[in-house]
Every structure is written in structure tokens, then in C-alpha cells.
Amino acid sequence: MKYVIAIIKPFKLDDVREALMGLGVQGLTVSEVKGFGRQKGQTEIYRGAEYSVSFLPKVKIELAVVDELVERAVETIQRTANTGRIGDGKVFVLDVAQAVRIRTGEAGDAAL
Amino acid sequence: MKYVIAIIKPFKLDDVREALMGLGVQGLTVSEVKGFGRQKGQTEIYRGAEYSVSFLPKVKIELAVVDELVERAVETIQRTANTGRIGDGKVFVLDVAQAVRIRTGEAGDAAL
Amino acid sequence: MKYVIAIIKPFKLDDVREALMGLGVQGLTVSEVKGFGRQKGQTEIYRGAEYSVSFLPKVKIELAVVDELVERAVETIQRTANTGRIGDGKVFVLDVAQAVRIRTGEAGDAAL
Amino acid sequence: MKHFGSAGGRAWGTALAAIGTLVASAGVALAQTAPAAAPAAPPAPKFDSGDTAWMLASTALVLLMTVPGLALYYGGMVRKMNVLATVMQSFAITCLVTVLWTVVGYSIAFTDGSGSTQPFIGDFSRVMLSGMGLNSVNSLASTIPESVYMTYQMTFAIITPALICGSIVDRMKFSALMWFIGLWSILVYSPIAHVVWDGNGYLAKLGVLDFAGGTVVHINSGVAGLVAALYLGKRKGYGTQPFHPHNLVFSLIGASLLWVGWFGFNAGSAVGANANAGMAMAVTQIATAMAGLAWMFTEWMVKGKPSVLGIISGAVAGLVGITPASGFVDPEGALVIGIACGVLCYFSATTLKNLLGYDDSLDAFGVHAVGGAIGALLTGVFARAAIGSGGKGTAGGLEGNWGQVLLQLEGIVGVAVFCAIGTLIILKVVDVVIGLRVDEEVERDGLDLALHGETVP
Amino acid sequence: MKHFGSAGGRAWGTALAAIGTLVASAGVALAQTAPAAAPAAPPAPKFDSGDTAWMLASTALVLLMTVPGLALYYGGMVRKMNVLATVMQSFAITCLVTVLWTVVGYSIAFTDGSGSTQPFIGDFSRVMLSGMGLNSVNSLASTIPESVYMTYQMTFAIITPALICGSIVDRMKFSALMWFIGLWSILVYSPIAHVVWDGNGYLAKLGVLDFAGGTVVHINSGVAGLVAALYLGKRKGYGTQPFHPHNLVFSLIGASLLWVGWFGFNAGSAVGANANAGMAMAVTQIATAMAGLAWMFTEWMVKGKPSVLGIISGAVAGLVGITPASGFVDPEGALVIGIACGVLCYFSATTLKNLLGYDDSLDAFGVHAVGGAIGALLTGVFARAAIGSGGKGTAGGLEGNWGQVLLQLEGIVGVAVFCAIGTLIILKVVDVVIGLRVDEEVERDGLDLALHGETVP
Amino acid sequence: MKHFGSAGGRAWGTALAAIGTLVASAGVALAQTAPAAAPAAPPAPKFDSGDTAWMLASTALVLLMTVPGLALYYGGMVRKMNVLATVMQSFAITCLVTVLWTVVGYSIAFTDGSGSTQPFIGDFSRVMLSGMGLNSVNSLASTIPESVYMTYQMTFAIITPALICGSIVDRMKFSALMWFIGLWSILVYSPIAHVVWDGNGYLAKLGVLDFAGGTVVHINSGVAGLVAALYLGKRKGYGTQPFHPHNLVFSLIGASLLWVGWFGFNAGSAVGANANAGMAMAVTQIATAMAGLAWMFTEWMVKGKPSVLGIISGAVAGLVGITPASGFVDPEGALVIGIACGVLCYFSATTLKNLLGYDDSLDAFGVHAVGGAIGALLTGVFARAAIGSGGKGTAGGLEGNWGQVLLQLEGIVGVAVFCAIGTLIILKVVDVVIGLRVDEEVERDGLDLALHGETVP
Numbered sequence A, B, C: 001m002k003y004v005i006a007i008i009k010p011f012k013l014d015d016v017r018e019a020l021m022g023l024g025v026q027g028l029t030v031s032e033v034k035g036f037g038r039q040k041g042q043t044e045i046y047r048g049a050e051y052s053v054s055f056l057p058k059v060k061i062e063l064a065v066v067d068e069l070v071e072r073a074v075e076t077i078q079r080t081a082n083t084g085r086i087g088d089g090k091v092f093v094l095d096v097a098q099a100v101r102i103r104t105g106e107a108g109d110a111a112l
Numbered sequence D, E, F: 001m002k003h004f005g006s007a008g009g010r011a012w013g014t015a016l017a018a019i020g021t022l023v024a025s026a027g028v029a030l031a032q033t034a035p036a037a038a039p040a041a042p043p044a045p046k047f048d049s050g051d052t053a054w055m056l057a058s059t060a061l062v063l064l065m066t067v068p069g070l071a072l073y074y075g076g077m078v079r080k081m082n083v084l085a086t087v088m089q090s091f092a093i094t095c096l097v098t099v100l101w102t103v104v105g106y107s108i109a110f111t112d113g114s115g116s117t118q119p120f121i122g123d124f125s126r127v128m129l130s131g132m133g134l135n136s137v138n139s140l141a142s143t144i145p146e147s148v149y150m151t152y153q154m155t156f157a158i159i160t161p162a163l164i165c166g167s168i169v170d171r172m173k174f175s176a177l178m179w180f181i182g183l184w185s186i187l188v189y190s191p192i193a194h195v196v197w198d199g200n201g202y203l204a205k206l207g208v209l210d211f212a213g214g215t216v217v218h219i220n221s222g223v224a225g226l227v228a229a230l231y232l233g234k235r236k237g238y239g240t241q242p243f244h245p246h247n248l249v250f251s252l253i254g255a256s257l258l259w260v261g262w263f264g265f266n267a268g269s270a271v272g273a274n275a276n277a278g279m280a281m282a283v284t285q286i287a288t289a290m291a292g293l294a295w296m297f298t299e300w301m302v303k304g305k306p307s308v309l310g311i312i313s314g315a316v317a318g319l320v321g322i323t324p325a326s327g328f329v330d331p332e333g334a335l336v337i338g339i340a341c342g343v344l345c346y347f348s349a350t351t352l353k354n355l356l357g358y359d360d361s362l363d364a365f366g367v368h369a370v371g372g373a374i375g376a377l378l379t380g381v382f383a384r385a386a387i388g389s390g391g392k393g394t395a396g397g398l399e400g401n402w403g404q405v406l407l408q409l410e411g412i413v414g415v416a417v418f419c420a421i422g423t424l425i426i427l428k429v430v431d432v433v434i435g436l437r438v439d440e441e442v443e444r445d446g447l448d449l450a451l452h453g454e455t456v457p
């Protein structure tokens, strides 16, 4: 099982979620994050002070997927979240040592 | 050392934290996330528009634990956060390559 | 490639970001989290009720870095975020199995 | 002391009977609707435009107290998942009571009535406000149009039940609340308003002093709140889980608007733009500020920190305490009332509540009933003949008339007992018919989404 | 019926010509500035201090409706990324229209005018408010200083275009909005205010009843909103993505302040502190509450839950509906108007909008135009001779004068058509010159940061 | 020019001596408490109910400016961790100053005084408001009860020190603030109010025009703010870290309530519901809107974007600027004052502040002192004899009386210098006794939790 972490543009969330569902993904977890990268933010001005916004709003998606699905999941995210513009984000894949479903105590792939 | 990521129902946070403390866990980090899964959300209605709430509020707990504790930590979380109802959440365990305590620079298990 | 997760005090964020940039890090992702640990919070009082604030505001930084940089990145974070006071936080390093840049589809180190 | 003897007991018994009559005859009255013919227009009365201007403005100010004032004051104090449900209560009650007051509430409270029920309720001559035309006048407000007085009093009828919500937030069904408040407004509020304020009212005739509603509004709502809190029981997790107030900035806005609006409440109760109104405004401001400081410093000493929630609670306690007194006392009396309310309400909302263990969630009882009672009693102490009624007022204890304090006590006890019984009966009926409390899961996950299908960020 | 024949048509044609004249002559007038000499001061008029007090207070109340009232009502309903852009619109329009009204708007709307344009626009004698001194009086408000009446009417001129924004949020350029509103205020609002309210106005002379602005303010803004929404097209993602309202607590504050401020709007339209004002306040309160309940219960039945957004929308619908009627109907009429507006606006803002598929984002049309039209028509039905004009008012349908309903219909149609044409022309011009809509990316990522360089947390 | 010679210097020296006397004798006076006997009631004066109605309403409006207006205006601009501490300051100052004004402040400011101190302070005859009964009248407000005038002036005494907080947020101890403001209110505010507004006041006698407080309120608070900002030093991280305003929606609500409430401030300063009040309201509205636009367009040109913070800052600058002028100028003067304040305050709060490098955190100086000075000077230019004092007013420069501009300058300088010295002394004393600034760690992690034990979400 792998743990996929994707940082994407916020307005792409619903598309990505639906595309993953289409793939058979049953669950995922989402959080609001701020991203710093090549994409440069705009400037916020407050009276005398100007701040260049170095952090841009992004959405982080985390999902554990069974090994067979990982490749397609990553590819699906990459394709769906893509706008071709700088700042589209990244996908990282990590190994999972164990997984448990809290409701039932099921472990391993059955936990998903 | 392992990195335990648990997605639980928000109102269980305090119980879980206390149970983990009882186990000897010294620290953990918490964030508010939105979860998508088998549990279906309610419908929000705004004048003409209805949105089925596909994302439900969840809490994510992250904690690094020494190898000896992992099993018990996972089991404790599973037991404490359990309500038996759909949407109780998941626990994932990942490998940690290294850990450092910022205050002292201590590394490895001593960092926790 | 490694995935570095650092929990730091919020007011250190800008320093850490700049120090990492100086090292050649191109991107990172930040989220607001609440930390529980040795550092004890203050007490909040609402009329008759007193709550000891067990969770303190922290900032979580996540960044994927190429293997060559990991050590220096961790060390830089540790040094910059350090105040010498309890509650300074932790750095954890995890292995990354794969990374993809959404905009281009580039994989591996080129994704960063 | 005689008022506490059998005569007093009998009188309050009659009150309950009067309410019975009310319930019975209301149906009839509503069926016939009102005696449609507006009385042959009398010669147009000469209204005072200045008095009318102030009462129009006061009406707006008192409405501002409930929406958005009270909505925000309460809404900011509950947990995030119940914020919308809480502000919804104030807003919906504003709508509901407006309609009920139009249909029957005003008629019960502010018409003369007749016979043995006269000391307790009015009659049905103003059902649907029939007969209230451009030229009509209520005898309690002779220099302004009746339409203004009716609307002004309506805003009091609105805020009183809305205050009760402070005791029952986080756990009462919205549907049950609507029934409870609707019945309470007609069966408890209107009669008590009649008893205390109408010229024929039982307590008014006794000489109980209540300028702007210490008994009618605050003791009444606070006692009803306590009864409801006890009936409903505690919120799940009360005392064990942290109940973090969502956003005290909202509460501070609410408290501020309560303060500003209270000028309409107290100075408006002079029913004119005159020196009585001016003095009522002055003492309101002084007592409120003093009570805010008193609560703040008490908390600072006891707990080590002065909090936003503390100072605004203190200010509200001061506003409550000066309410019955505002037309009768001078600035020095106001300072004392302020200190008393700030300090004592602090302890009643913290120590006392914790001691007795009931979950009066946002302290409708601890602040409104306790503050109202303190204010009503101290009115009896500090009333000055030179201040009340344009200078021909009742003297209080300090001017030698200690009997007034006993009278005030009778007012407090009478209203509290009547209110407690009425509230309990209504709660029981609603509970049996549709149930009062939300499901455990709804309570745990928040009322906003479950009851109203909405959330705040 | 004759008003719908050719005479009526010609009249409205003249109206457009009058506006042409206006545009042409405005330049000239502004160039010459105003006939500087203030008329030799006539003997100081004796103002009524009570009436003046109430109109000063009313002016403050109506300003409160737009800032912060409307700003919050709308701001709370849009997505988080557009909150500041939305509140900015109300605030900037307040500033812009104040200046334009000073420069020329008041003069167009509330001076006598002359010749064939007189039924449609005034003249330029009050450009830059020249000649408005301490002693001057507007004939529509004889007991108060003209400065008060001018400022009071200014607040109406402010809120009307601000209401339009409900239809165009989330997608219109701020610069384009400034131009659009500026032109609209002068070329559409001022003439319509003259037509309906000035003694020489075309609709005023016909006998169309509009106490406080059902046509001038609500139908006008609502129709302009619809035209703008259709012209701009839908927001990206409308109907497919969830558009989560940022924070309905803000909307509830806004709705509450609209309610409170509306007392100044409706009761203030009596231009004095008298029984007419009192009755207007009473019926405003009653219709609003009734409409809030009506929308809430309708939604509860249809959708299963009573929502905060629902009850506040209903209350606003009731405020809109009672606006034209408030000086003419009694409490029973108010209850009917309230129910009608609550129920029908619910369906117009939900079912009807979804059916027809336009993106009237925050329902400026669905609530204001529809509610305004319902209110204007029902004014014709429920107007009572004993209520209007200090007791010497126009009778409505229920008192036998059904012709009034047709008159009201002419008022509605006349204003709607004129407004629609004027709005369309202005939009087209601004679109051609600077473009109306923001870039797709700006719309997607939010207007706050892109247009104003700021964000909310 | 003579007023700047030695006579003027001596006069201001006496002022400081008068304050010395004040400090000394206050203790005595308070010990004796007040001459308890209320003067044998004179025949009841005939108050004007319309004037009284407007002044009651105005008092409510001015209170609304501070709570919640100013609290929100400032609270929305600071970082999230200091929001509650900031709103707490406004609320606590409201309470504190109310009590101090009751005890001694009103007496110092608005009684006649005697002897050589008369031009600078009053006497102690109204300590504890003794002698203020239903029939008493203040000679500055002859048509309304003294209780109303006292409370009205109290709201000015409240907002002035609350404005200072804009300069010192994020770093001053709450306890130190209470001491500082308490002393400042008695020793700086009350004397200056006497000097400028009391019939016997030094500047009043000279003929300095300040209708509603350009010097007393705005220059006074702005200068005090600057002195405090300089004394305290910059906030940690100022200029290097981003200080993100918590929520500008709160600031916009605050600015809007300031605007609405300012009608009570300026039009209320006519102390009656008359044509002067009407004109003051009109010019207030016009100057505010013009300044809002002026700041917005300046920022738009300079920085490329019109911001919410910009337009609301401009509006506040306009309100400040028109304050001294509001009873004296006509709409054209108002437009010029609006433009001047909008543009110049923009540069003073941005360019000038950055240039000089002080950390006047929320620009109490840059907006209030600068705007107040601009307004005070331009009052001298644009005052029209036909507008002031019911038509018998002072002419300004444009009507030939350029000497008035110099007089105004003397007023500005006199107030600024006196205020600066007084403020500095008080700060020094409080600093030595209990220390002014919070610990570095508290400043870094936020005042909300450390000082008040509360947080916002």
C-alpha cells in the first residue's frame, strides 16, 4: 500500500476527487495548505506596508491506495489537476507500513 | 521509529490524546482536515442551490513513536476512536528515516 | 528523495523559509497545526469554566528534497527554528518512493 | 408585610385562573376576530413630535438589541458547530413574537381588561390590533400615537423570550423552541407585562417600581431560563470537554449593540423626550460602565486576568441591574447598582453555578435573573423622590421609605414564582407532544448542519 | 386602462427624450456651474424640531442599511475569495453616489423642472446644492430643513444601486462597476425618483402610490440587476461547483441592520414624527416578521429544514414588499403582504431562477423586483383611506377602488421598462469602452486578491 | 499673529499650572465629596422635546462609534493574535472613562470655574454629578436637560482616548493602558475640552472655531498617539515581518459604524434638531464620501489597486477633517475638505510614516492628527457667515477673514503642544511605576492569550 500526497490548486479539488472516485478510490483526506514555490504570489498592500504574498493557497490531498492502483492514481491526479501553468503542484508517493480501519479494526488493504 | 497518521472524528480527539498519553506518548500534532469516504454527508441548501456535503470534518493526528510502542499506539487509537459507526476513520503507519528535536538537536528516539 | 516534515513555532516560519531558500530549496508546503507536547499551554477562562490549553499553535512545513540536500536541510531547519526553549518542535524525515510535477508530468528529482 | 400573607397568595392564585380564562377565551376571540368597527374617530389628538421622534428611535434601538445584538452576544459564545443555530433562535423569535404580539399579545398586555381578571390580563379589544388607527392613543403613553407605543412594547416582548435561549442553547430542538416560545410569550410574558406595567396591573397597583423591565424582562427570562436548563439537563460533555466560545469578537459586537440599544430600552421607557429620559440614559451609562469594571476587576483578582468575556458580561449585568431603577435613581445610586451587579453576577455566573451544578449555558439566569433581582431590590433602596415621575416620584429606603424594599421583594418573588410555574407547564406540554431535546448525535456533531443545513467556516 | 394606451406610451417616450436632454444639458450646466447666487434669504421658516429630529435619525438609519448592512448581507453570501470585493462595492457606491447626488443627482430628482420634461426630470437649480442654505425648504418636506431632506433622499439614492450588486457579484470589474453605477445613478435613478415622488412627476400625478420606494428603489434595482446578470452571463462553475456562502453570521448581521435601518426608510418616509410614521413603523415590523416566517416555513416544508439564509431572505422580502405600502395599509394588510412576499419570493429565488437558468447571484431580482412588485400591487388592494396621508388617503381595491391596482400596475411596468432600457444602454457603453467582466483566472482565484490586493482569513 | 507672542506663551504656561492645581485640589474635593445639597429646585425649565429627542439619539450614535465601531475598526487591522486585546481596549476605556467622567471629568470640563484657572479648567461643583437634577441645565445647551448634555459629552470623552490606542496596539500592557488613559482623560482631555468649548475657555474666547472636536478629539488623540508610539518604540518585527490584518470585514463594519455614528457626533454638536444640525449632517456625509474616493483613487494610481482598507481609511480621514468644520462650511467647502483629507492623509499614513520611521501602528496620528489639523485649518478658510450659528456665524478666509486661519493655527498648535507635554509626563510616570510594555515573548506570541486568556479562531 502507498500513501499518496498531492498538492494541487484549490479549484481543481472537485475534479480530482471525482476522477479518483472513477478509479475506484473509496476515500481520501483533504486539507488547506499554503504553498511556496516557483509560482509567485501577488502583492498585498496595507496602508504603508506592502507584502509580497509568498505563500499561495493550495489544497493537499492524502490518500492511501493499494499498490495496484498507485500508478493510475498518480497519473489521474497529474492529468486532472494539470492546467499547464506554473504552480500546478506536486504528487509524492510514500510507503505505508500498516493501515487500520478504526470502525472495524480491519488491517492492510482491507482497511481502505 | 514510525510515523502514525490517524484520521478520526473530531469529538474523539481528547479521548485519543489522553489514551495515548497514558501509553507514554509525549507529543503529537493535530490538524483539521476534511474527509471523503463511505460516510455520506448531509445536504446544505442555499436558496436555490443544494450541495451534498461530500467532505466531512475530521481531525488528523500525527505522531512519531518508537518502534516498541507502535503497535500499542495504533491499537489504542483504534479502540478509543471507535464508535462502531461508518466514518470512524483510519490509521496509517509510515517509516521514519530520521528524527531531530529542534531545541536540542538530539536525533533518533531521543528526539521524541 | 526524502520527505521532510518539520513542526516549528509559528513566528519562525519566515526565517526557516528564507534559510531553506538559501540552500537551494525551491518549494515547500505549509499548514497550521496544533501541537501537544512537553510545552504546557496557558489557561483559557470563560466565565465559570477554565480550560488548560493543551494544544498550542504550531506550523508544519513539508518539503521533498533530493537526497544530497536532506542533511543540510534538516540541519538548517534545526538551527533556524531553534530558540532553545521548550516547544521548539521536531523534524522528521521519511522516504519518498516517487514524485511527480503536475504541470509537466516530470518525475523523480526533476519534479522538485 | 401583608402582601405575603393570604391575600397575596389568593391574588396570585387568581392570576393562574386568569390565564386559564385567557387560553379558553382566546380561541373564541380569534374565531370571532375582533370587533371590527374602529371606534368613531375622535378628534385627532395632538401628539408631541419630539416625544414621538424619540419613541420611534427608541423602538429601532430596542429592536437592534435582539437582532443582531443578542444574536451575536450569544452566537459568539457557543461552539463553532452551533453558531448559526444560536443566531437563528434570536432572529426567528423576533419574527414569531412580532406576529403573536400583533394577533393577541398586545391586547392581553396593554388593554384595560375588566372584572376580576383585570389585575392580571387585559381584554381582547385589540386582537389583530383592531381599532388601532392614526388617532388612537394608549393611556400609558398619551403624547404619542398608539402605533408607536404598540411597536415599542413589541420590541420588549421580543427580547424577553430571546434572552431565555441563553440557558438552552446547544441542545433544544428548533421546532420545540418555536412552540415553547410562542406559548410562553402569550401565556407568561403578556400577563406579567400587564401585572407590572398596566395601570390596572396587580403589582403596579401595589406600587412595585419597575421602570423598564427588571422584573418583566430580566427576572422573567432568567427564571424561565433556569427552569428550562434544569428541565433539559446538561449539555453532553459539559464540565468535561472544553466548550471553546466560537468568536468573542461577535460577542463583543453583541454586547456593544445591547448597550447602545439599551438607551432605547431605559430612556425610551420615559415614553418621551424629557428630563426623565435624560436621567435614565445617564444612569444607564454609568451603572453599565461601573458593572463592566467591577466584573473585570473581580475576575482579574480572582483568576489573574481581565477577559473580554468578563467585561462584556459585567456590562450586560449592569444594564440588567439598572433597568428597573433607571427612572428612579441618581448617578450615585447607579454607581452602587453597577458595582453590586458586576461583582455579584460574577460570582453567580461562576462560583454559584459551578457549585449548584446546573448548566445555565450562557447564564441567562446568572446574569439576568440575578442582576434583575439585585436591581429591583436596590431600586427600593435608592429611589429618589426628586428623580422619579418628573420629580414627583416614590422615595426609596435611603429617603426613609424602607417599605419599598419589601414591595420590591414581593414583585420579584411574585414574578419569579408565576414565571417558574408557567414555564414548567409549557415545557412539559411541548416535551410530551414533540420532545424538547435533539438527538445525542446531533448534539455532538453540531446543530447547525443537522437542524439548519448550514455551517460557518 | 387608458394609461396603457398610446398616451402612456408617448409619455414614456418623452421620458427617454428627457434623459437625452439631461445628458446634453448636464455638461453645459456643469460648465457654467450653478447660478451661484443663493436666493435672497426669505424669512427663516419655523421648522418642527421633533420632525427634524426624527428625519436626522432616519437618515442615519438608512445609511446604516447600506454600510454596513447591505455590505454584510451580501458579503456573507459569497465565497470566501470574494468577500472583500463584495463589501467594497457597497462602501464605494456609498461614496460615489454621495458625491454625484451632491453634484447633480438631487437637482435632477427633486427640483421642479419645467416644460415638457417636467414630468420626468427636474432642473439644474440645485447643481452642487447651490442655493441650499439654512433656511431653504423642499416643498415635499415643509417642516424640516432642506439639508435634512436632501441628505435623507441621498441615502435612498445610495442603497438603490448598491442593491444591484447582488446580481453581479463575483464577476464584474470594479472599475466597470464604478462607471456603470455612476451613470446609472444619474441617468436612471434620479429621473425615476422624480417621476414617482416629485409633485410634478408623471407617475405621481397619475396617482401611483409608492410610499417609500417599492418602484423607485426595489423594482428599479431588481430589474437593473436582472438585466446586468443576463448581460454578464453566469459565473464560472455556477450550478456545477458548490458556491459555499462565506459566513452567514455576517449575512444575519446585515439583514438585521437592514431591518432596523428600514424603520428610517419607511417610517422616515412620513417625513415627520407623526402618526403616519408610527403606523408605517408598525406595519413594517409586522410584514417583515410575517415574511420571515413565511419563507422559513415554506422552505421547511419544501426542503425539510428551516435555514438562517432562508429566514433572513424572507425578512428582507417582507421589508421590500411593505415598502410601497407602508404609509397606506393597516396591520392586517401588512400580514397579507408579508405572507405573499415570503412565499412568492421563496419560489422566485429558488424554483423560478433555476427554471429560467439566469444567474441572479444573490437574488436582487428574485427578492427586490419580485417583492417590490408584489408590494406595489397589494398596496393597490389594501390601501385604506383612513391610514394614508394623515387619514385623508387613497382607498384601495378592498375599499372599492380597484382602479388603483391598475394604476399600480402601470407604475410597475413603466419603471421596469424604463429601467431595463436605461440599464442595458449603460452596460453596453461601459462594456464597449472598458469591458465589464474580470478575466477568467481572476474569477476563478477570487476577486479579493486580484482586484483589491487583500484577503480574509 | 499676536497670539503667538509672549501673551500666548504665558497663557499656556498658566494652563499647566492650572492642571497642577487640579491634581492637588482633586484629592481634597473628592475627600469632601460634593456639596451635597442640590440647589433649591428652580422653576422647571421648558425643554424642547425635539432637541432633546435628537440629542438622546445622538448620544446613542456616538457611543456606537466606540463600541463596537472603533473596536472593530482597529480590531480588524491587527494580527489575529491581538484581536481581542485590541477590542478589549475600546470596551474597557468606554467603561473607565464613563466612571471618571461621572466622578470628576465633566465637572472639570463643563463647569464655569473661576479666577485665573477659569480659561483652562472648570471647578468641582459637579463632582459626582452632584446637583445635576431633572431641572438643571448646562448653559452650553439651554434647550435640553443637563443629564442629556452630560451624557452626550461623555461619549466624546470616551472616544478620544480610545482613538489613541491605534498608535500603541500590539505592545502595551493592559494594566498600563488603564492607568495611562485614566490619567490622560482627567489631566489632558477634560482641560482641553474646557479650553476649546466652554464659554470661558481660552481658545473659545480667542475665537478658534471647532464645531465638533477637530482639536479636542482628533488632534488631541492623534498627537497623544504619536507621542506614545515614539515613547514605546516599534513593534518587534515591524517592517520586516508581514503584519497581516486579521479581518478587514471587521474593519469595514467599524468604519461604517463610525460613519453612521458620526452623524450624532457632528450634527449632534448643534445641540438641537435644527437647520444647523441638518447642514452639519449634509456636509459630514459629503466630505466623508469625497475623502473615501480621494484616498481610493490616490492609492489606485500610486499602488495600482483600490483597497478596502484604503477607502475606509479615506472615509475616516474625511470624517475627521469635517469635524471641526461641520457647523461652519457649506457643501462646496465639504468637497474640498474631503479631497484634501483623503489625499494628504493617504500620504501621511504611508509615505510620511515610512519616511520618518515611527510605528504609529494603525495611524492614529497619520489620520486623526493630520486630518484634524487639515480640517481645522480649512475651517478657517471655508467658514461661511451664513452657515454658522443659525446664520450669524464667523466668516472664513474666502469671505475675507483670513485672520481666522491664523487663529485656527493657534488652536492647533496650542492643543498639540499641551497634549504632547501632558501625554509625555503621564507616560513617563506610568512607565516608571508599572512599566508600559509587555514582555518580548508576549508580544511575539500575541496579547490575547497572555493578557486576557482568550483567543479567536
Ligand SMILES: Nc1ncnc2c1ncn2[C@@H]1O[C@H](COP(=O)(O)OP(=O)(O)O)[C@@H](O)[C@H]1O
Pocket: A007, A034, A035, A036, A037, A038, A039, A056, A058, A085, A086, A087, A088, A089, A090, C026, C027, C028, C029, C030, C062, C063, C064, C065, C101, C102, C103, C112
Ligand atoms: N519540494 C517541495 N516539497 C513540498 N511541496 C512542494 C515542493 N515544491 C513545491 N511544492 C508545492 O507545490 C506547489 C507548486 O509548486 P511551484 O514550484 O509553484 O510550481 P510547479 O508545481 O508548477 O513547479 C507549491 O506552492 C508548494 O505547495
Ligand SMILES: Nc1ncnc2c1ncn2[C@@H]1O[C@H](COP(=O)(O)OP(=O)(O)O)[C@@H](O)[C@H]1O
Pocket: A026, A027, A028, A029, A030, A062, A063, A064, A065, A101, A102, A103, A112, B007, B034, B035, B036, B037, B038, B039, B056, B058, B085, B086, B087, B088, B089, B090
Ligand atoms: N484511502 C484513504 N486515504 C486517506 N484517508 C482516507 C482513506 N479512506 C478514508 N479516509 C479518511 O477516513 C475517513 C473515514 O472513512 P469512511 O470511508 O467514511 O469510513 P470508515 O473509516 O468507517 O470506513 C474519511 O472521511 C477520510 O478522511
Ligand SMILES: Nc1ncnc2c1ncn2[C@@H]1O[C@H](COP(=O)(O)OP(=O)(O)O)[C@@H](O)[C@H]1O
Pocket: B026, B027, B028, B029, B030, B062, B063, B064, B065, B101, B102, B103, B112, C007, C034, C035, C036, C037, C038, C039, C040, C056, C058, C085, C086, C087, C088, C089, C090
Ligand atoms: N512524537 C511526536 N510526533 C509528532 N509531533 C510531535 C511529537 N512530539 C512533539 N511533537 C510536536 O512538536 C511540538 C513541540 O514539542 P514539545 O514536546 O512541546 O517540545 P520540544 O520539541 O522542545 O521537545 C509539539 O507541540 C508537537 O506539535
